[in-house]
Amino acid sequence: MRTICLYFQIHQPFRFRRYRFFDIGGEHYYYDDYMNESILRKVADKCYLPANAVMLDLIKKYEGKFKIAFSISGTAIDQFELYAPEVIESFRKLAKTGCVEFLSETYSHSLASLSNREEFEKQVLKHKAKIIELFGVEPAVFRNTELIYSDEIGSMVADMGYKAMITEGAKHVLGWKSPNYLYFNALNPKLKVLLKNFKLSDDIAFRFSNKSWSEYPLTAEKFVSWIKAIDKNEETVNLFMDYETFGERQKKDTGIFDFLKAFPAMVFKNTKFKFSTPSEVVQALQPVAAVHVPHAISWADEERDLTAWLGNELQWQAFAKLYEMQEKVKQANDPKLFKDFEYFQVSDHFYYMSTKFFSDGEVHSYYNPYDSPYEAFINYMNILSDFEIRLNSILSQDCSVEVQRLSKLLQEKEQLIIKYADQLNKDDGYNKPNVKKAVKKEKTKTASVEKPIKKSASGKIVETTKKASEKPKAKNVAGNTVKK
Numbered sequence: 001m002r003t004i005c006l007y008f009q010i011h012q013p014f015r016f017r018r019y020r021f022f023d024i025g026g027e028h029y030y031y032d033d034y035m036n037e038s039i040l041r042k043v044a045d046k047c048y049l050p051a052n053a054v055m056l057d058l059i060k061k062y063e064g065k066f067k068i069a070f071s072i073s074g075t076a077i078d079q080f081e082l083y084a085p086e087v088i089e090s091f092r093k094l095a096k097t098g099c100v101e102f103l104s105e106t107y108s109h110s111l112a113s114l115s116n117r118e119e120f121e122k123q124v125l126k127h128k129a130k131i132i133e134l135f136g137v138e139p140a141v142f143r144n145t146e147l148i149y150s151d152e153i154g155s156m157v158a159d160m161g162y163k164a165m166i167t168e169g170a171k172h173v174l175g176w177k178s179p180n181y182l183y184f185n186a187l188n189p190k191l192k193v194l195l196k197n198f199k200l201s202d203d204i205a206f207r208f209s210n211k212s213w214s215e216y217p218l219t220a221e222k223f224v225s226w227i228k229a230i231d232k233n234e235e236t237v238n239l240f241m242d243y244e245t246f247g248e249r250q251k252k253d254t255g256i257f258d259f260l261k262a263f264p265a266m267v268f269k270n271t272k273f274k275f276s277t278p279s280e281v282v283q284a285l286q287p288v289a290a291v292h293v294p295h296a297i298s299w300a301d302e303e304r305d306l307t308a309w310l311g312n313e314l315q316w317q318a319f320a321k322l323y324e325m326q327e328k329v330k331q332a333n334d335p336k337l338f339k340d341f342e343y344f345q346v347s348d349h350f351y352y353m354s355t356k357f358f359s360d361g362e363v364h365s366y367y368n369p370y371d372s373p374y375e376a377f378i379n380y381m382n383i384l385s386d387f388e389i390r391l392n393s394i395l396s397q398d399c400s401v402e403v404q405r406l407s408k409l410l411q412e413k414e415q416l417i418i419k420y421a422d423q424l425n426k427d428d429g430y431n432k433p434n435v436k437k438a439v440k441k442e443k444t445k446t447a448s449v450e451k452p453i454k455k456s457a458s459g460k461i462v463e464t465t466k467k468a469s470e471k472p473k474a475k476n477v478a479g480n481t482v483k484k
Contacts, residue, residue: 001284003236003276004227004267005194007143007166008243010048011073011109012040013348015369018379028390030340030383035369037083044084047247052090054246054257058264059099066264067099067275070243071143074107074127075346077134088134095135101277102131104139104162110345111309113144113153114296115323121160123342141165141278145347147196147240147299148306151186151292158191164282166238169195170297170304180234182281183291192282193291196240196299200226205241209254217255220262221270228271236281237273240299301356309350314377319350321384325391332394340387352376 017032058066070091080087094100106112107127112120124142132138142162144153149167157165169179179195203223207213215222227237242249250256267273276284300308310316322344329341353373370376 001235002232002271002273003281003284004273005236005238005276005278005281006068007071007103007196007238007240007278008068009071009143009240010076010243012036012043012076012079013109013346014075014079014343015039016349016379016383028386030386031343036079040079040083043244043248044080044087046252047244048084048087049090050252050257051243051246051260052087052094054260055100056090056094056097058261059094059097062264062268064097064099065268065275067101067277067280069101069103069141069278070094071103071105072131073105073109074123074130075109075343077130092135095137099277101141101279102135102137102139103141103143103166103278104128104131105143106145108342108345109145109347110342111145111148111319111347111350112345113148113156114306114310115319116326117156119323119326119345120156123345124160141194141282146309148296149193149293149298150296151294153296154185154191154193154293155187158185158188162191164192164194164278166194166196166240166278167293168297168299168304169198169238172304173291173293173297177289178231178234180230180237181289182236182285182287183289184287186290186292189287189290192287194236194238194278194281195291196238198299198304200237201239201241204239204259205245205249208245208250208256208259218259220259220266223259223263224266224270227267227273235285236276307356308354309347312353312355312373314353314355314373315350318353318377318380318384321381325384325388328391328395332391334394337387337391337394344384344387349376349380353380 015032015035016030055068072091077088095102104124105127106120106123107130108123110119110123112123128139140163142157142160142165144157144165144167147166147168149165154165165185174195179197181195183193183195185191185193200223203215203218203226207215208218210216230237246256246260264275267275296306297304298306298308310319325341329337352368352370353376354368355373368376370379
């Protein structure tokens with residue numbers, strides 16, 4: 001079996017208002033609704049709706065032989081529900097065909113897998129529940145934020161019950177090996193690992209409309225010829241890209257939709273490849289070896305590492321500040337704080353702080369609404385400061401309420417003690433002890449054994465009284481005690 005897997009990432013972050021438009025400790029609404037809605041509507045009209053229509057037509061045209069997979073973040077779904085519910089309906093139509101698989105990921109498209117396992121698992125479960133609610137299917141394959149993966153992260157995902165995970169087929173990880181095979185996690189062999197073929201994926205996502213590229217223009221026939229030339233022993237080609245490639249990054253007038261429409265026909269006509277969902281690949285193929293990834297990788301930039309989000313001091317400081325508040329957020333147990341904390345974790349906020357202005361600078365600036373990484377950092381930290389004030393305020397109120405509750409319980413307990421003491425003191429014919437007198441007597445007895453203390457002129461404590469039964473001992477001239 002030789003197969004092609006088409007995966008598409010869909011993610012929209014909630015963008016913040018600039019810090020100068022709200023007062024720290026004052027108004028607590030952080031989001032730029034106008035920008036969020038206008039961007040979402042623009043991308044929906046240019047990409048999501050027309051691309052989904054093309055995908056649905058292709059599935060119908062080839063009677064279920066054309067198959068695809070989507071990874072849609074929770075923040076994107078939230079914005080669809082707010083600003084473009086017709087996009088969700090178009091995905092429901094795709095889901096009903098049975099030819100579309102929905103992958104699982106973190107709800108907030110966050111970096112939680114690098115910091116807090118509890119928060120990571122919480123977000124994954126929330127995202128899974130949302131996919132089941134909207135599309136009626138339970139995800140079986142996992143895709144972490146920005147394809148971030150390591151042996152340890154893969155092991156965590158396996159523990160959560162997923163059978164496979166997709167990540168980048170990074171050169172420094174694979175060496176001479178090909179990404180066009182199925183692998184397994186080095187710590188937990190139960191988890192199968194699908195690797196993105198980044199060269200072929202990026203030919204479409206980044207180079208399609210680049211007129212200075214030696215292969216421009218890229219036609220479906222040319223692209224399929226490259227797939228056909230792959231070694232016959234290699235079993236699966238994983239093409240993973242942003243869904244915004246179609247109509248947003250690569251504009252309609254570049255011919256990207258024509259390419260998409262022609263692609264399946266060229267595959268069926270000129271190759272023996274078929275289209276499969278990730279779950280079908282995992283079920284049909286046997287892994288050839290373990291893939292060892294001791295240090296986390298991603299699909300970003302030339303390095304394929306984490307430096308796009310955690311590559312400088314600004315990003316690390318913001319990252320640490322965010323997750324040090326996680327325990328307090330849990331204690332506060334406030335739905336509004338939970339929602340804000342989720343949106344603060346979106347990886348884009350750290351991406352905006354990147355200072356990588358060299359080979360990947362153009363990519364970073366394309367997605368960045370700020371004029372500089374320093375402005376992004378200041379804005380984010382001011383918002384976190386305001387959030388912390390709210391958090392501490394709620395926790396202090398909760399503490400005050402708890403003190404009042406305990407004080408009330410103590411008063412009730414004292415009243416019960418007095419009540420039952422009075423009942424015990426009543427003469428009911430059974431010679432019950434007089435509690436109040438017994439307590440008074442006990443106090444008198446205790447007082448009688450106390451010895452008055454007196455200090456001498458030198459400041460030393462001396463005993464002023466002695467027990468009546470105690471007799472002075474006789475001493476000889478040398479001062480030694482003698483027996484009588």
